[in-house]
Amino acid sequence: MNIEQKKDGKALVLAPEGRLDTMTAPQLEAALQEALPGVEELTFDFEKLEYISSAGLRVLLSAQKTMNKQGAMKVIHANEMIMEIFEVTGFADILNIV
Amino acid sequence: MKNANAYPNRWKKGKPIQRPKQHVTVKSIFGVIVPLVLFSIIVSIIGYRTFSNALLNQYAEGAFLTAQTAAELVDADRMDEYAASNGTTPEYLEVLNQMDHLCNTSGSTFIYVILPDRSDYKHITFIFSTIDHDSPYSIYDFGYVRETTNDEYREKYKALYDLEADRELLIRDKGNIETDSHITAMIGLKGSDGQVKAILCVQRQMAVLTAERNTFLNKVALALIALMLLVIVGQALYLHRVLLRPLNLITEEAARFSEENTAADHKLRESIRNKDEIGALAESIDRMEEQIEDYITDITQITADRERISTELSLATRIQAAFIPHLFPPFPDRPEFSLYATMDPAKEVGGDFYDFFLIDQDHLGLIMADVSGKGIPAALFMMASKIILQSCAMLGQGPAAILTKTNEAVCSNNQEQMFVTVWLGILEISTGKLKAANAGHEYPVIREPGGSFALLKDRHGLVIGGMSGVRYREYELQLKPGSKIFLYTDGVPEANNDANELFGADRMLAALNEDPEAAPEEILGNVRRAVNGFVQDAEQFDDLTMLCLEYKGPKEEKPVKELTVDATVENIAAVTAFVEEELYAIDCPMKARMQLSVAIDEIMANIAQYAYDAGPGPLTVRFAFDEETRTVRLTFVDKGMPYNPLEKEDPNVKLSADDRPIGGLGIFLVKKTMDAMAYEYKFSQNVLTIEKKLS
Known part of the structure; x- marks a missing residue:
């Protein structure tokens, strides 16, 4: 899975491509672990993400918990399919979706 | 049992018992009166006869006494002289006077002396003839000859003349008689030679006798009627007390019981104290009522029970048949x-x-x-x-x-x-x-x-x-x-x-x-x-x-599309690729394809994690598509330990980010996005089926 990263000072933008599922979620988790320290503004750009499974949700929830302590987090460009999953699982209320 | 009380007293009410049209009292009184009347009549007849005979005898004796007295007046030896006297000689007239006196004092109607024609006694000649002056009759004059009244007289005259009898009595109270009923006492007037010279008759009317007899009859009749009335009233009262009143009470009680079917508050035995058969009947009815009442109660209960059992039985039949x-x-x-x-x-x-x-x-x-x-x-x-x-x-x-x-x-x-x-x-x-x-x-x-x-x-x-x-x-x-x-x-x-x-x-x-x-x-x-x-x-x-x-043989259907791989996370991609290829073939919309891919991801991750303890085991994924309903069915079969993911509780999706546990969302997501999801453990296999309708 290709994860595009843009870091600008204390702002980090992560844009995973394809599917965020059981297989690929660990990659995103690893990327976050590496880049997240010191970040105060985390943005997930899902423009190129097809769908997300519960494994991906775990990563998002984990990131949200971290960012609640050190700054803010938002999700942008989520497609309809992903939005539906956010709605069904209650993540729409947790995440800051723009 | 919805209505135990819906079974009313089923005993049929009979027709009400009607008051009897005939009464035992009347019948039994008749039964007594009729023989009593017959008996009385017989007794009366016998009494009447006896009385009548006694009276007649007394009456006759009186007449004979008069005849004896009259005979003293007449000298029989001089009968020829009297006959030749033409009724005018002083001796004759003296006798006639004395006889007339006797006739009027002795209560006789006639006293007369006759000479019968002794050849055949068919004619008689009156010598002396006296009459009670108060009587309405007339007398035969001296020498009057008349035909003998009948053979009876003739026989009696002959008997006297032949000395077969000293006296004879004739009673004329029926048949053709010239005067009212009467008796005639006759004696033969014997001369010194002992032969009968003439016959002296004393006739007495029977009116007095009849009157006395009637008085007697009236008295007897009155006494009988009084006796009968007494018997009737006495019998009626007695029967009413000992028979009719208890019988009526029993009848009324029986009628009431047949209407109400409840034992009486007051037993018959309380009001009927007879120690006879009636008393026994009353007691039997009291006991019968109690027993019938018990019996009715039992039967009602039994009937209700039977109805209930029968209802339940038919319900049981229906349940069994439906089962x-x-x-x-x-x-x-x-x-x-x-x-x-x-x-x-x-x-x-x-x-x-x-x-x-x-x-x-x-x-x-x-x-x-x-x-x-x-x-x-x-x-x-x-x-x-x-x-x-x-x-x-x-x-x-x-x-x-x-x-x-x-x-x-x-x-x-x-x-x-x-x-x-x-x-x-x-x-x-x-x-x-x-x-x-x-x-x-x-x-x-x-x-x-x-x-x-x-x-x-x-x-x-x-x-x-x-x-x-x-x-x-x-x-x-x-x-x-x-x-x-x-x-x-x-x-x-x-x-x-x-x-x-x-x-x-x-x-x-x-x-x-x-x-x-x-x-x-x-x-x-x-x-x-x-x-x-x-x-x-x-x-x-x-x-x-x-x-x-x-x-009939196996259904001819397309070979089942299935893929068997090791149940590992790494093989998710292979299974997803296999399914996606089928989905492309049926022109599946992208959204459903994505949802199915997520479902495969979640289910396989689950199986890979839980199914096999010792190294990965096989997982078979079958793909089926029903064209009619446009439903995709995916079946995941593994031989791992029994595990039903559907039993897992749904996560709480309302919690905040900090409170929410990491994980536990996968199966929940599948449930939410698929149209059907089923789990079975059969033939030592976990079989999980999901269905997705393609819109």
């Missing part, structure tokens, strides 16, 4: 086989049963069973047996294991020592393989395609419930398209007719082979008709239960 599959055809969407079964309990509820059910899409369970005994106990045992058998069968084990398990379950709580014979078969629909085991049940009947029905003498195990620890053996048959199997209970071969002959297996086979090509329903109809024709009017003794299955 076994009874809609035919049972599996209209399964062209691979056709099935028909009937059950006719001998009583309202029976102990026989058949059962059939799909264990999974490829396995059909068939059961034919017969519980020992009949009626409610058998029905209860049948229900329990059926549930246990089906439950065990649904676990996906083989027939022998199912029977063994069922036997253990039944034996563990079988205090009544009941048992059930069972034939159990499991048909693999796709191949026609039939695995079966027999627990003491009748031989099944098999028909090969094109052949005849014949008994399959399979190996019998012990009946279910007979003894715990029994092992059952199973055998396998290969059904070919056109094969039929006929299952039944002993009610069919053991149906008997009036002559106590058994229907028997031969007749049963003959009925089956009447038209072996026929559909199962017709085949059962043929057997039923044969049994009916055989037993005629004999009462159905045993339950009659039959089942016939025709195997």
Whole structure:
């Protein structure tokens, strides 16, 4: 899975491509672990993400918990399919979706 | 039981008892009065006669006394002189005067002396003749000759003259008489030579006598009437007290009882104290009322109980009938086989049963069973047996294991020592393989395609419930398209007719082979008709239960698309690729494709994580698509430890990010995005099925 990263000072933008599922979620988790320290503004750009499974949700929830302590987090460009999953699982209320 | 009180007193009310039109008192009074009157009349007649005779005698004696006195006045020896006197001589007139005096003082009507014509006594000549001056009659003058009145007189005159009698008496109170009724006393006037010279008669009217007699009669009659009135009143009062009043009380009480059917508040015996038969009757009625009242109470209770039991029994019949599959055809969407079964309990509820059910899409369970005994106990045992058998069968084990398990379950709580014979078969629909085991049940009947029905003498195990620890053996048959199997209970071969002959297996086979090509329903109809024709009017003794299955061969369908891989996370991509390829082929919309991919991801991650302890095991994923409903079905089959993901509780999706646990969302997501999701553990396999309708 290709994860595009843009870091600008204390702002980090992560844009995973394809599917965020059981297989690929660990990659995103690893990327976050590496880049997240010191970040105060985390943005997930899902423009190129097809769908997300519960494994991906775990990563998002984990990131949200971290960012609640050190700054803010938002999700942008989520497609309809992903939005539906956010709605069904209650993540729409947790995440800051723009 | 919805209305125990809806059963009113069923005793029919009779017609009200009418007041009697005749009365015992009147009857019994008549019964006394009539003989009394007869007796009185007889007594009166006898008394009257006696009195009358005594009176007459006295009267006659009086007349004779007068006659004797008169005879003293007449000198018989001088009778010729008197006769020649022409009634004018002084001697004659002196006698006549004295006689006249005597006549008027002695109460006689006539005193006269006559000379009869002694040749034949037909004429008499009056010599002396005197009369009571107050009487209305006239006298015959001296010398008057008249014809003798009748022969009676003649005989008496003759008797006197012939000295046959000193005196004679004549009573003239009936027949043709010139004067009123009278008596005539006659004596012969004897001369010194002892010969009778003339006859002296004294006539007395009987009016006085009659008057006295009438007085007597009147008195007697009055006394009798008074006596009778006394008897009537006395009898009536007495009868009323001892007979009629108690009888009326009893009648009224009986009428009241027949209306109300309740024992009286006041016993008859309280008001009827007779110590006679009436008293006994009253007491009997008192006791009868009490007993009938008890009896009515009992009967009412019994009737209500019976109604209740009958209602419950018919309800039980309906429940039992509804409990076994009874809609035919049972599996209209399964062209691979056709099935028909009937059950006719001998009583309202029976102990026989058949059962059939799909264990999974490829396995059909068939059961034919017969519980020992009949009626409610058998029905209860049948229900329990059926549930246990089906439950065990649904676990996906083989027939022998199912029977063994069922036997253990039944034996563990079988205090009544009941048992059930069972034939159990499991048909693999796709191949026609039939695995079966027999627990003491009748031989099944098999028909090969094109052949005849014949008994399959399979190996019998012990009946279910007979003894715990029994092992059952199973055998396998290969059904070919056109094969039929006929299952039944002993009610069919053991149906008997009036002559106590058994229907028997031969007749049963003959009925089956009447038209072996026929559909199962017709085949059962043929057997039923044969049994009916055989037993005629004999009462159905045993339950009659039959089942016939025709195997028609596997459904020709597209080969199932499936992929078997090791259940690892790494293989998710391969499975997703396999499914996606199929989805592209059916032109699946992208959203559904994504949702199915997520579902595969979640389910496989789950299986990879939980199913196999020691290294990865196999996972088979089947893809099916129903074009009619445009439904995609994915089936995940693994041989790991039983794990039902559907049992996992749904996560709370309302919690905040900090409170929410990481994970536990996967199956929940699948549930939310798929149209159906099902889990089964069968034949040692976890089978998880998801369905998604493509819009």
